[in-house]
Amino acid sequence: MDILFYIWAAAAVYLILHYLFFHSRLLFHKVKQRDFLSPVSIIICAHNEKENLKENLPVLLSQRYGQFEVLLVNDHSTDGTLQLIEELSQKYPNLRTLNFTKEKIGRGKKEALIFGIENAAFEHMVFTDADCKPASENWLGSMASYFSYKDIVLGVSPYYFKNNLVGWLTRWETFLTAQQYLSYAKAGMPYMGVGRNMAYTKSVFDRSSKMKAHLKLPSGDDDLLIGEVATASNVAINMNPDAFTYSDAPGTFKDWWQQKRRHLSTSYHYKSRPAVFLGVFGLAQVVFYLLLFPAFFFHGHTLAFYVMLLGKLVLQFITMVPLAIRTRQKGATVLFIVIEPLVVFLLAAIHFQNKIFGNSKDW
16 A cells, blocks of 8 residues: 555645745735826626626726726627616716627637727726626726736636635635636746736737637636736736625536536646646645545554645645735635645546536536
8 A cells, every 4th residue: 555655645745846836926926016007998798797787887987097998898688788888878988888799609708808809999908707896996006007017917806705615615716726827927837817807908919819719618718818928027916905806606506517617628728838737736636635544544653644744734824825815815724725625526527527528618
């Protein structure tokens, strides 16, 4: 059984090195916001989102910023979205609507989003979703400030917390995803962002091709573009809590499962370098928990076992703190580690399902 212990130990060592090389970078992150006064386009795609738009659009339209437009792309909505926009346009002159009526050749919102980008009034663009609400009236100013020296800004977008199983699954998985893409960007390997809160210029979009090349994928309007055009020198991360956007978590386990199937469908198209690190990290997590009890049973009396076990857990906890504080989840870090095995095995099962049965086809 020594071979099982050595495999477990190798997984533990890799996780420790991953925390040290990637996640620890967020410990030393400093906010570098600067004044930026150029006009900005906020772009939102909406498909039957009337109720969310009724609640969230006024917050977006009332941001404390100079000149900006909110460009809403109405993507084949049939729930009265257009009528709502016409009403709001009377009160907010900076609200502009585009009706995307073409028959789609692909899935998801990419075609509507491309239509919006091509028709945006300004070079600098900030993106969010119809069901997202900015944390403050300074959201736009904070996101746009990084345009003073970068072309791409990666923001953070937590979900409103629900104290049930789905709520904890969503909370932990979203936290880890943010920790991964933010720390990888700090390490000079940006590979994704979240479309719920990100920003880039039209020039960046013009250099990309993957969004148009993967129209049939249900997701990827955010991570595939970032993975293609982002570099170590043109990306900033924004961890300012005032610049977060929040949305409701999936309501049921089935909804969460389908959402993760859709999100993970694009991970097979990441650039090779981050894909390797992320793939080995995911595999190491599975191996670590799969062989934890055999390793304890046969080597629980050895110092090496406890050094690696405690080293992994302590480093993981320490490197979680910066983002946990900013997302007001510091008290949840221990619980995150406790439920991590469940999340790890569920995500592995979703990857397996996508590989065997294909990707989710949801909007």
